[in-house]
Amino acid sequence: MSDASSRPSYYERHIFFCLNKRSNGENCCADHNAQEAFDRCKAQVKSQGLAGPGKVRVNKAGCLDRCAAGPVAVVYPEAVWYTYVDAQDIDEIVESHLKNGRVVERLLTPPHLGR
């Protein structure tokens, strides 16, 4: 058996956006422009040549169970959670974290916020 942390990663960084929509009126990321944020992130990553194996992958996700902090996205392998508001926030996550590996401290999801 090999140590999982020593295995090469197919993507250098992988970001997941919760796009979950609830129809019962409960809070959900889809009600906070999550789809637009996902589309923007995907477009930015592609246009900057960051997409692909050994680089960055942007994925949709269902509920990540941190709805109270939504809209949320999480970046691996660092397991850094972000709560974003607008396109400028997404651009900063792309430029700083996905491209250069620097965490955007001002957008970090408060650690106590869950569902």
Ligand code: FES
């Ligand atoms: S609806 Fe987005 S984390 Fe639950």
